[in-house]
Amino acid sequence: MEYNDDNHLLERVKAGDKNAFEQTFRKFYRKLRIYAFTFVKDNDNAEEIVQNVFCKIWERRDQLRLEGSLQSLLYRSVYNESLSLIRHQKVKTTFHAYQTRQMENTELDLGHQILATELNRHIQSAIAELPEQCRTIFQMSRFDRLKYQQIADALNISIKTVENQMGKALKIMRVKLVEFLPLIILLYLI
Structure with missing residues (x-):
């Protein structure tokens, strides 16, 4: 069965109608993926964002509010999911950079200690x-x-x-x- 009215479609999704959910997915997926791509600049991530949004909608369908349009709900959800991914990637990048610096510093410190120990040994020998x-x-x-x-x-x-x-x-x-x-x-x- 095909639903033409987005609000009716949303009501049917909320009621657990898999056909209505599938119709919603087919109707909005492509546009939402393009919208997500404008934020994350990566097709795989854009697809994952849209899939996550639809999964969350289905999992939480009984909690859906019928305020506003279905389209605005989906676009707002994709927007929030995109920002969440961007924040997560920034945290990962920052942590990776920090970890790299720590490893480099540890290697420098170890090299510095070895050189200092070697130099100290020669100084003590010269003093003796x-x-x-x-x-x-x-x-x-x-x-x-x-x-x-x-x-x-x-x-x-x-x-x-x-x-x-x-x-x-x-x-x-x-x-x-x-x-x-x-x-x-x-x-x-x-």
Whole structure:
């Protein structure tokens, strides 16, 4: 049986008439799919949106309100479903971008840690090769963060000796770590 009046068609759908539902689907499907496409710019998504709208209408047919026209109900439903899909896609895209950044940062952090560990091992090796007094003064200056005068007082030596020993230590360290200069620069630029 064919229904000509959209309101009568909607009443029949609400009553569970499968023929009325099928007629509604055939009558509006193509126009609704084109309408959905204007939002989502993808045929598959447009088809899915329209199918979802019709599925929801059938599943909730007993809750349908007979306010307005059937056509406006369908277009409003497709509009809302399209916006919902667009929001969902934006959330997925945002999450994917976030996840990608997190993975890249984790890889950078891990690479940074490996490089830092390697550099630290070479620095410790170079420090261990310094003459004893030179090594002591270097460690007090760089690790304990003492000023030259404090080091001189603690070791009971002149400040000039501290300056000379620090100069010697830095010169030896530069020579021993010259091949790691690009690594040092890389670690501090990342």
